[in-house]
Amino acid sequence: MATTALFRATVRAIRAATPDGAALRIRQPVLESPVQWMANEPLPQHLMIDETPATLIGGVFPSLLDEAGALRGGHDLWGDGLPLELSRERCTRIARSRFADAESASLDEGFAALRALGDQIALAQRTxxxxxxxxxxxxxxxxxxxxxxxxxxxxxxxxxxxxxxxxxxxxxxxxxxxxxxxxxxxxxxxxxxxxxxxxxxxxxxxxxxxxxxxxxxxxxxxxxxxxxxxxxxxxxxxxxxxxxxxxxxxxxx
The missing domain is CATH 2.60.40.1470 (ApaG domain)
Structure with missing residues (x-):
């Protein structure tokens, strides 16, 4: 029951993140980027980006990677290429693949994914x-x-x-x-x-x-x-x- 409720909450968040049929563009939060501005942050201010869908998702939704660091569901579920833009239908399929089996995901993972979706919505408003x-x-x-x-x-x-x-x-x-x-x-x-x-x-x-x-x-x-x-x-x-x-x-x- 808890997993079902979590899936429904995730679907509602996906709808909020994809208004009017817009795609959800996955972005790394600004303050978690590999480049930073303030002098007290031990990261470079600029770099050339070498990123894959798996490394991007791993930084935002880590529970969607398997133990080997590959995207769960493979190419048929995610497609490939960057920027990573996901339709509402594809987002729902990804959520369903994670929550279809009550043993496949913990409540902690689900709540973390919900928080990350909320962060993505807020980031889109600032982008x-x-x-x-x-x-x-x-x-x-x-x-x-x-x-x-x-x-x-x-x-x-x-x-x-x-x-x-x-x-x-x-x-x-x-x-x-x-x-x-x-x-x-x-x-x-x-x-x-x-x-x-x-x-x-x-x-x-x-x-x-x-x-x-x-x-x-x-x-x-x-x-x-x-x-x-x-x-x-x-x-x-x-x-x-x-x-x-x-x-x-x-x-x-």
């Missing part, structure tokens, strides 16, 4: 995805708390994936950081010297990820802008970074 000329830019934010000066502090992560069939080099960025009322809080001018000092060359299918952050004088705001990129023939273009929210915890509004 933008934009595609320009074969570059996919995904940007997500996370609230870090209040600074001593009374400012609201946020981290954000950008992942730039080359979905074209030719190499692309990233040259610089341009940011507009806005308060909740739309006023400009800060601007990172065009185009600067690289992206956090880097000008990575992305081969087809490769992804570059970096972390940064900002503070605001109000509890909420947003960031948007563009990345300047160059193809092998010397052609440069601006890849949009869709506006993504900076949202503090409700208790800190």
């Amino acid at each position: 933008s995805v934009a595609r320009t000329s074969g570059l996919c830019v995904e940007a997500s934010s996370a609230y870090r708390g209040r600074a001593q000066a009374g400012l609201w502090v946020f981290s954000y992560r950008l992942r730039v994936r080359n979905e074209s069939d030719e190499p692309v080099r990233l040259l610089g960025r341009h940011w507009m950081i806005r308060n909740a009322d739309g006023s400009v809080h800060a601007e990172v001018p065009k185009w600067g010297a690289g992206i956090v000092g880097q000008t990575p060359l992305l081969s087809p299918g490769a992804a570059f990820e970096y972390a940064s952050g900002t503070s605001l004088s109000s509890p909420n705001g947003s960031i948007g802008g563009a990345i300047r990129a160059e193809r092998g023939d010397g052609h440069t273009f601006e890849a949009a970074v869709g506006c993504f929210p900076l949202l503090s915890s409700p208790s800190d509004d």
Whole structure:
């Protein structure tokens, strides 16, 4: 009975995560990423991403991996490739495969999966995805708390994936950081010297990820802008970074 109730709760969470037939795009939480912004965190600020569906799921829903570290259910259940976007039907099939047998999953695993689904919903509300000329830019934010000066502090992560069939080099960025009322809080001018000092060359299918952050004088705001990129023939273009929210915890509004 408990497993059945847990499955039903999971299905309700899946419906909330896939409104109007949208796919659930699995993302690693910003504060658990392999790149971090704050100086006291012993992780790099940028790196090239080498990720598989299994390593992504393992970091978000570890109970969906078997003892060998492979995705339970195999290719027929999950498909392959990244980014990992799952339809509501596929999410429900995955949940059913885990909870169909009362012995196959513990209540602790089920509650952990429910919490992770809730985290994915919250992360989607703080994320933008934009595609320009074969570059996919995904940007997500996370609230870090209040600074001593009374400012609201946020981290954000950008992942730039080359979905074209030719190499692309990233040259610089341009940011507009806005308060909740739309006023400009800060601007990172065009185009600067690289992206956090880097000008990575992305081969087809490769992804570059970096972390940064900002503070605001109000509890909420947003960031948007563009990345300047160059193809092998010397052609440069601006890849949009869709506006993504900076949202503090409700208790800190």
